[in-house]
Amino acid sequence: MFGCLIRRCLYFAVCSVILADRGVEVFVMMPLRGLVTSDGNLAEQAKLDAIWNALESSGADGFMMDVWWGITEPSPKRYDFTAYRQLLNQAKVRGFKVQVVTSFHRCGGNVGDDCSIPLPAFVLNASDVWYKDSQGRETQEYISLFADDVNIGGRTPLEMYTDWFAAFATEFRAELGTTIVEVMVGLGPAGEMRYPSYPLGPWTFPGIGEFQCYDQHALASLEMAAATSACQRTCSQPPVSSSLGNYTSFPEDTEFFSDGFMSEQGRFFLDWYSSSLKAHAAAVLNRSKLVFGTKVRLAAKVAGIHWWYSSDSHAAELTAGYYNTNGRDAYSEIAQVLASAGADVLDFTCLEMRDVEQPRNARASPERLIVQVQKATEAAGLEFSGENALQRYDQTAFDQMLSYKAYIHSLTYLRMTETLVESSNLDRFRTFVGRMHEGSGGKVPGRKTASKPELVSFKSRSESDAMKETSYSSPGLSSFSRALAYLVLIWCLW
Helix, strand or coil, X not given: CHHHHHHHHHHXXXXXXXXXXXXXXXXXXXXXCCCECCCCCECCHHHHHHHHHHHHHHCCCEEEEEEEHHHHCCECCECCCHHHHHHHHHHHHHCCEEEEEEECCCECCCCCCCCCECCCXXXXXXXXXXXXXXXXXXXXXXXXXXXXXXXXXXXCHHHHHHHHHHHXXXXXXXXXXXXXXXXXXXXXXXXXXXXXXXXXXXXXXXXXXXXCCCXXXXXXXXXXXXXXXXXXXXXXXXXXXXXXXXXXXXXXXXXXXXXXXXXXXXXXXXXHHHHHHHHHHHHHHHHHHHHHCCCCEEEEEECCCCCCCCCCCCHHHHHHCCCCCXXXXXXXXXXXXXXXXXXXXXXXXXXXXXXXXXXXXXXXXXXXXXXXXXXXXXXXXXXXXXXXXXXXXXXXXXXXHHCCHHHCCEEEECCCCXXXXXXXXXXXXXXXXXXXXXXXXXXXXXXXXXXXXXCCCCCCCCCCCCEEECCCCXXXXXXXXXXXXXXXXXXXXX
């Protein structure tokens, strides 16, 4: 028995060493404002050259870009990817890999949004297809999932998403699986699989947010679900609004998040609310899988809602659609749905955050949350990728993201800014990328070794002409050490 215990301990130790030694790809999110204008024009070449120089200097493997529905489909079934085609062509010349986000949401209204790109006009003109809170306030950030099958000008939203996937796949068929290595399927506000429960304006951190299920289609869905349940009479309506508080409330200030969530009605409502979100994600992902097949990795993004994670109700997660209380594991359920619907990657936010940085009254725990999500992702057979939720340039944030290196498939850094290309910040980021690449000879295959060009402002028209080579190299594990590690691993399994 003692021998078995030793073997098991050695097995996990060696696995950790081998995993930590592999290189992890690093991508950088492109700027939101000005990259592609709301009328579909690409940024000035001088700005693009500055971005390319900064990316090459950092040693990053590539970038992530939003392809906005509101820009690319100006009228029904008329698609214009011209600006994105030009951008992809430049990426190909420079050898960058690209992660694409199918952005079916509005840009503007979330933390860090510095642009305004609405949904297509032919969608905005529709009525009764938007999320609505208990006070009747609508948001046009993303079409309500409860309207997925509602006819809007001859097509349902699900049909619109499918048509868009097909148009994109046709336009970029040569790049799918080569330059475009991943398609992140937009599933909600900010591209995330969630309800718009904490919009900037009415919500401030660390408020619990509000449920978004008071439009006519949501209410009809709940009533239909309750009709076949044991609590038909009491479960056919959402919890009374007076019991829910408001966007900025704390759980203990409300009846529902103090104990109502544990009642029969509360459990039924939360199950229906979260199940509706999972059904929407599955419906959109299934359609994307039919179009893209196995040509490219498909990813889905889950929000890092870490505040109130250490409370009994997990209130902020509940309003966003993550049923992570009453003995339920929201992230295991979500990961299983994503895997069944054809996703390859679960992308998660807030990897830069530490528990000690959070205000005590928020009862937040980003670190424990990340562990829960990573384990759920692994159990579902998905790759786990991550990103930082807030723009940060400090070493503490970089070190925190590095601590997850052994468990992540890739990391996407938020985001390319004027501040990032400042000398000290870019030096720090370059070192971070190099450490992520450690274990693969200092770089991930397919990208050139980082060089350090003269920095050029995004707003400058001048180009860099002085290039200084600062190759980053790291031996990782030696050949002997790697061979020894694998021999120990084989012995443990024998």
